[in-house]
Amino acid sequence: FYYCPLILHQYKYMHVLHVFCLLEWEEEKYEDGIKWKFLEHKGPYFPPEYQTLPDDVKFYYNGKPVKLSLPAEEVALFFAQMMDHEYTTKEVFRNNFFRDWRKEMTLEERQLIMDLNKCDFGELHAMHKQKVEARKNLSKEEKLVNKEANQKIVDEYGYCVLDHHRERIGNFKIEPPGLFRGRGDHPKQGMLKKRIQPEDAIINCSKDSRIPEPPAGHRWKEVRHDNTVTWLASWTENVQGSCKYVMLNANSKLKGEKDWEKYEVARKLKTCVDAIRAQYQEDLKSKQMGTRQRAVALYFIDKLALRAGNEKEEGETADTVGCCSLRVEHITLHDTLDGQKCVVEFDFLGKDCIRYYNKVPVIKRVFKNLKLFMENKQGGDDLFDRLNTQLLNKHLSSLMPGLTAKVFRTYNASITLQQQLKELRNSECLENVAEKLLSYNRANRAVAILCNHQRAPPKTFEQSMANLQAKIDSRKEQLDLAKKELKQAKKEAKGSSDNKLVVEKKKKAVQRCEEQLLKMEVQATDREENKQIALSTSKLNYLDPRISVAWCKNMEVQLDKIYNKTLRDKFAWAIDMTEHDFVF
DNA sequence: GTGTGGACTTAGAAACTTAGGC
DNA sequence: GCCTAAGTTTCTAAGTCCACAC
Numbered sequence: 120f121y122y123c124p125l126i127l128h129q130y131k132y133m134h135v136l137h138v139f140c141l142l143e144w145e146e147e148k149y150e151d152g153i154k155w156k157f158l159e160h161k162g163p164y165f166p167p168e169y170q171t172l173p174d175d176v177k178f179y180y181n182g183k184p185v186k187l188s189l190p191a192e193e194v195a196l197f198f199a200q201m202m203d204h205e206y207t208t209k210e211v212f213r214n215n216f217f218r219d220w221r222k223e224m225t226l227e228e229r230q231l232i233m234d235l236n237k238c239d240f241g242e243l244h245a246m247h248k249q250k251v252e253a254r255k256n257l258s259k260e261e262k263l264v265n266k267e268a269n270q271k272i273v274d275e276y277g278y279c280v281l282d283h284h285r286e287r288i289g290n291f292k293i294e295p296p297g298l299f300r301g302r303g304d305h306p307k308q309g310m311l312k313k314r315i316q317p318e319d320a321i322i323n324c325s326k327d328s329r330i331p332e333p334p335a336g337h338r339w340k341e342v343r344h345d346n347t348v349t350w351l352a353s354w355t356e357n358v359q360g361s362c363k364y365v366m367l368n369a370n371s372k373l374k375g376e377k378d379w380e381k382y383e384v385a386r387k388l389k390t391c392v393d394a395i396r397a398q399y400q401e402d403l404k405s406k407q408m409g410t411r412q413r414a415v416a417l418y419f420i421d422k423l424a425l426r427a428g429n430e431k432e433e434g435e436t437a438d439t440v441g442c443c444s445l446r447v448e449h450i451t452l453h454d455t456l457d458g459q460k461c462v463v464e465f466d467f468l469g470k471d472c473i474r475y476y477n478k479v480p481v482i483k484r485v486f487k488n489l490k491l492f493m494e495n496k497q498g499g500d501d502l503f504d505r506l507n508t509q510l511l512n513k514h515l516s517s518l519m520p521g522l523t524a525k526v527f528r529t530y531n532a533s534i535t536l537q538q539q540l541k542e543l544r545n546s547e548c549l550e551n552v553a554e555k556l557l558s559y560n561r562a563n564r565a566v567a568i569l570c571n572h573q574r575a576p577p578k579t580f581e582q583s584m585a586n587l588q589a590k591i592d593s594r595k596e597q598l599d600l601a602k603k604e605l606k607q608a609k610k611e612a613k614g615s616s617d618n619k620l621v622v623e624k625k626k627k628a629v630q631r632c633e634e635q636l637l638k639m640e641v642q643a644t645d646r647e648e649n650k651q652i653a654l655s656t657s658k659l660n661y662l663d664p665r666i667s668v669a670w671c672k673n674m675e676v677q678l679d680k681i682y683n684k685t686l687r688d689k690f691a692w693a694i695d696m697t698e699h700d701f702v703f
Numbered sequence: 704g705t706g707t708g709g710a711c712t713t714a715g716a717a718a719c720t721t722a723g724g725c
Numbered sequence: 726g727c728c729t730a731a732g733t734t735t736c737t738a739a740g741t742c743c744a745c746a747c
């Protein structure tokens with residue numbers, strides 16, 4: 120891999136000797152499902168134990184001070200710390216919190232504290248805010264001391280050895296206890312996320328490694344040696360009952376290989392996507408209802424980059440859907456809308472409760488099928504009642520090995536970036552770096568819109584936009600002034616060599632002003648267009664980094680203008696192997 | 704086939720750090 | 726040097742997909 124000069128060499132020429140290198144690559148890999156031969160680490164890092172409140176900070180119930188037991192006090196503080204957040208005003212959050220909090224109380228406390236509305240966390244909340252403020256106002260030296268202490272923890276717990284490579288661990292810290300913050304209308308929001316003890320943690324490492332020591336006075340739940348998985352430690356989280364894992368950082372060899380593989384599968388789809396599209400167009404006419412539903416779903420997944428949409432257990436999570444789990448109430452059919460025919464209006468909550476709203480003209484056959492699927496159904500009924508993600512993926516893997524619904528998202532995202540970069544390059548004159556970067560961001564934005572990657576507009580957005588506009592205005596005035604001065608200087612310069620120097624100076628000033636103005640105007644455009652769109656998710660997860668690396672080479676833009684340190688680390692494999700002529 | 708759990712990727716928010724303007 | 730806004734990193738929730746049991 121990229122740490123090994125020999126393999127690095129192979130990487131460089133992989134695009135030329137693709138097949139050959141695949142074989143070489145295979146040689147590097149272990150047999151079936153084996154992820155490593157040697158794994159050594161220090162175990163996860165546990166958050167500090169809870170420290171009781173100072174005597175002068177009191178909790179009040181019904182106006183009277185109450186000294187809580189340690190466990191009840193800790194949970195009360197979790198709530199107090201969140202009081203500036205909207206969460207704590209929500210009925211569901213409050214009820215869940217109160218129910219779980221009462222479980223932590225002593226019998227006596229439980230008999231006293233019956234109503235959350237009579238609880239006064241004011242002093243706890245104030246203390247928390249004060250602590251946050253104090254941390255902010257620490258002196259430079261104190262901050263440095265903290266930084267060094269943190270670094271020490273990273274040095275000790277943040278790395279592991281995996282097959283002779285020292286690798287960074289992604290999340291070596293055990294998640295601290297707190298109140299569960301589900302997204303959207305999550306039925307479990309506010310529930311207590313319990314403190315994890317070493318007795319809850321499973322350690323995974325090799326037999327012949329130094330087994331990590333549990334914290335003093337504790338023991339591990341289990342130490343196992345399973346080299347078919349990549350995690351170093353795991354525990355079961357109490358709110359949803361799911362597993363949490365300690366895994367490697369994205370810049371590790373293991374993760375990098377997997378990432379490369381993901382993009383190679385997506386590139387393979389490129390070679391057969393036409394045939395697959397032709398097939399699902401045919402399937403739209405199938406006599407089998409299931410096949411037709413599959414074809415329509417695939418049409419959506421391909422055209423709109425929808426997620427697969429697994430079934431979810433009702434009442435356990437927020438009500439969100441993907442393609443296969445769409446319900447009748449999530450779409451509206453319009454025979455004509457705004458002058459377009461066969462328009463489907465989508466309105467549903469997707470992953471993380473992000474709203475997907477889109478009006479899309481579709482081909483007639485899809486439209487007719489949708490009408491058919493919706494016949495005699497209520498809003499709450501499944502649109503695709505004969506389809507689920509298992510069936511869909513089983514079909515897809517028969518069309519191409521490794522093909523699943525999410526490959527379409529990767530493929531369509533990457534191919535869109537590539538096309539957009541090409542188009543923008545041809546249609547716009549891209550002279551300076553700022554304009555080039557704007558065009559890159561626009562291409563990136565097209566992908567983010569396709570994948571519906573949204574963000575909450577920054578709280579200070581309007582203000583900061585106004586500030587920028589004010590700066591632009593004042594710079595314009597400056598430019599006007601500079602131009603006048605230049606004119607004047609030119610007049611005076613005639614005949615005098617001394618004054619020629621002044622002219623040159625004034626010229627430079629005008630030029631500088633113009634450059635700065637352009638830069639700001641480009642920045643304003645970029646920021647406005649980006650108000651509610653998150654570019655980072657697609658950059659990190661969907662766009663083949665080789666497209667971006669090749670673009671930088673062709674456009675003579677430094678890579679660090681589009682990739683920060685983290686991204687450059689994660690995509691080290693792509694940076695090493697990509698030449699300017701790379702095509703996705 | 705269907706249900707379930709495990710392992711892994713993808714996701715936006717929040718916390719923290721740095722850069723740039725005054 | 727100080728303050729603010731932008732950029733980066735951390736955090737952990739919420740998806741996908743597969744294997745395995747029945």
